[in-house]
Amino acid sequence: MTGFLVRRVAQSTLVVLGVTVITFVLTKLLPGGVARAILGVRASPQAIAEFNHENGLDLPAWQQYLYYLGQLLHGNLGFSYHLNQSVVELLQDHLPKTLILLTISTLLALAIAVPLGMLQAVRRNKLEDYFFTSLSFALYSMPPFWLALILIIIFAVNLNLLPPQGPQGAVSTYLDDPSQILGLVLPVMSLALVTIALFSRYMRSSMLDNLVQDYVRTARAKGVSTTGVLYRHVLRNALIPIVTLLGLSLPGIFSGALITEAIFNYPGMGLLFWNSSQSRDYPVLLGVTLVVAVATVVGNLLADVFYAVVDPRVRVTE
Amino acid sequence: MRIHDLRAVTILPLMALVLAACGTGTTGANKLAGGTATFAELPAATPSYILPMTSCKYFSVTNLSQFIELMYRPLYWFGQNGQVKLNSDLSLASDPVYSDGGKTVTMKLKNWKWSDGAPITSRDVQFWMNLYKANLGGYCGYTPKYFPDNVTSMSYPDPQTVVFSLDKAYGSYWFTYNELSQITPMPQHAWDKTSDSSPVGDYDMDPKTAVDVYKYLDGQSKTLGTFATNPLWQVVSGPWKLKSFSTEGAVAMIPNPGYSGPVKPTIAEFDLQPYTTGTAEFNVLHSGGIDLGYIPTESVSQKDSLTKYTFQPWIGWQFVYFQENFNNAINGAIYKQLYFRQAMQHLVDQTTWISQIFKGYAVPTYGPVPIQPASQFVSPGERNNPYPYDPAAAIKLLTDNGWTVKPGGVSTCSNPGTGTGQCGAGIASGQKASFKLEYASGTIAVTQEMEALKTAFSKAGLELNLSENPFNTVIGDAFGGTTTADMDNWGGGWIYAPDYMPTGESLFSTGAGSNGGAYSDSKMDDLITATTTSNDVQALYAYEDYNAQQLPVIFIPSADAALTMAKKTLHGWDPQDPLLQIYPENWYFTSS
């Protein structure tokens, strides 16, 4: 187990380094370079040369990369010249909102998708299965911005039940004001619906895989009731890959948050990212990208470790 | 001139005394004190700067008219009762007095107070002037040779009095409307420092340290995260002060109890709300979450279905155009030909655009002076379109001047040279009429216009290659001074502020800062100069007519600044200010 852990952590570290190389290369690809991005198109060549010198941008690329890495290690993710604020400070404001949105919607999705997937597996090729399968396909195939807008039109505009936008205050004020909590409902819903579609499909297929395993037949042969087999054995084994699925889903969930926050005007990290893309605020774009990528790597690592703990076979492979 | 933000602007004013009087007459019985009024910012137009001395990057309606000016009142306030005029009631000084044949101007401050109780004095005006002169790039209103270069000496004989001597006799009307209008007194007793820890001193008096003061204030003013907590910004002269501010542009303001002006706020809080798109805003408006917002043009047919709101288009003191870059390495020579500019203008179908794209909520543009709101500045000649939509006329102009026109294809110059009937200087044989036009993304109407233009241009064989970029990118290219930029449309045109008299010195005179297309014409320069020295409106008319005929830019319809939707329980916002300033201190709610 220790060997597995060490190997996995080393691998993840390499991947994180890889991500920093990518973001670094992206800064090099900026039209006109970092200096022009920050000083603006009207900056004089002298001003750009000066800026490059001050920031070590006239050094060889590998030295610049080491400098960049050093900055990252000191917790410096960059500085938004548009908002005149460090990216870290911006994230302190925005990240919690995104995390709340993602946590609630993912937990909700799991809570619904797992039983739904089971139901579909047990009732395979029956009416319920067809119904939910079609629904999953439709939800999955729908551009998420359209889905979100349809939810708004139905629940906020026509029925007038829920606010059409996410809570605007700081996270700490959510509980003070019930309308802010209500504001979370639609964003959570639009994010969760797509996740449910995906998770339930996966759960269904994972259950089906396990249903045909030998141990199930053995258990049945031994006279364990169908329900008993289902819950005691199949569910447990079918749930294990869900953890991996969660880890692997992280990037997709972050992408979903980007669209959802933009539609619901919810000032989290996704909206920050979108606004920054509009203002071409590259330090924020790259800083957020890095954070999201590292979160993904860590999430995958945790999922793998968990997997290894519950399923010892995994440690041997690879 | 203030760059009009993409979709520009928003809200309302009203002049208090008059309106409040009307209001109380009819609804006085249930006028409520307090309440929070929410105002919708236009998409992608969120406040990002707080220092009144605003550089070009931040010089927008969003930052100034709808944010900074609520807290920092200019020396002279323009806008009254829905008209573009000097508002003596809201100004910090009484009307300027010109003497010495127009070469000296004297201003008397009114003894109003800063929010911390200190009086607003001539020292605060001096503070502004010192920082302005020491940091000429710091304030976007600056045009070389004009204010403050045209002020030869300034004196501040007592705390109430400011005296300027000018380098020559100017038209008093012009000087007040376009030069004195730039001044915003700033609290010297709180801001005259070079760092957080430095004591307040007289650093502005020495141009060298005045640079440091500006740098310090500018830096603080870019730090959005601290706007609401920075003690600097708690000292205000206007009716409002900041309560909170988010980097997304969500703003909450509360009344400044020490405001000396004639109308104190009735509502308890004024909020500015940012929205990513017009649709997002309209979703919220639909559910009643906005007191003063707008209806996107795409949805305007629904205006009557929102029974809780009153609809009123908001027409700005603005005109809309897009520019050609006369310095473009390839097409610059083409743009320099009047006949070619005329041909292009003949291909702009303003009438149809207005009725179809803007559903009637736009004003045609025939020259540099807005036809609406009605003013005495519009010359009789500018009320008519000298170049109405007429592809045949455009084709004739081209063929008469040496071009082989290929409708639907790309026309080429077949008779180069500078003689009569030839293409003109710098245009080679076989040169193609092919142009790049970059426009601001995010506004459907702008995309519609540009697509329609592409089709219209092709009727005379002018090829238009469109590209879409965010507002800031387009502005950067438009004013980048390069030879690669071609045509640029940032989608908002210009609003005349703080050069309230539309004389165009910072827009169309040779080398002017906002003359992004590098247009240059000596007769235009002379006519502009004439407008600044004469109080005779004929000088303005002469400039205007010549401009409309010469087409330094391509004129397109000026969309209404916003299609305002105001809650019926909200009062005091009407009439809306053509300068797009808002006056929430005049607002109040009624119970029904």
Added chain:
Amino acid sequence: MSVGGRAGDFTGPLADLSAEAEGGEAKVSGSAWKLAAYVFLENRLAVAGLGIVVFMFLFCFVGPLVYHTDQINTDIANLTVAPSSAHLLGTDNVGYDVLGRLMIGGQTSLEIGVIAALLATTFGVLWGAVAGFVGGWVDQLMMRVVDSLLAIPTLFLLLVLAAMFVPTLPMLIFIVALVAWLVPARLIRGETLSLRSREYVDAVRVMGGSDLRIVLGHIIPNTVGTIMVNATFQVADAILAIAALSFLGLGVPPPATNWGAMLSDGVSYTYAGYWWLIYPAGLLIVITVVAFNLIGDAMRDAFEVRLQRR
């Protein structure tokens, strides 16, 4: 690759997470092909999916030959006209016939989807096969590159790239492919790992076959099932990715268009009630994406011997 709202940067709703670990029985012999075709065709949904895709291609590429509309010149005097006999699905906000526009836009959507999927698959397969075949530190390095790129959520990377480079059609195809090649690379590398230890690979080597020949002639053909399944999902995902980018303001510039751009423009007219600007484009996206996913699912079933037994 995946797109906003989607959970999972893996392909298709049913992607096999354990492909890497399980990948690779050498399952495609001649009779296996027939069996696969049989299983596929037996799946009625898959046949329906195939039918839909064929229809969509005909609609987009042959349709304009039958249904003539002017998609070059705007007609600004006839904006957002409701459906009529002159315009079967009305006109859009610059006067283009919507039905004709759906054909043109569909061409772009399908072209981006197919070309990006081809590019991504080709590159990803080569990358994965080389990594898996060579093994050792080269494999480690190559796969860490893949992992690093995979760690960045698709939409974030797309948005950064689209913000940096003016989006043109080739550029969009390129950046979509840039994020899409990762999953096939991973899958194929897994299959290659297990394939290269097979006896017949040794046999080829003994007979003097070069490494290149082994990879191209033996390993890749044996992974063709995985490749095809994955490529199918990628077309679907690319169509959604372009829609998301269009919504975020980074689509192809006009007068070019795609279904996603039509839908994201159209939803602005939700309140105005111009349904013909919204539902046709939206439904075409959903139906096409569902169809590709159905095909992908069925193909996987067809190639998966183990599943067939079920």
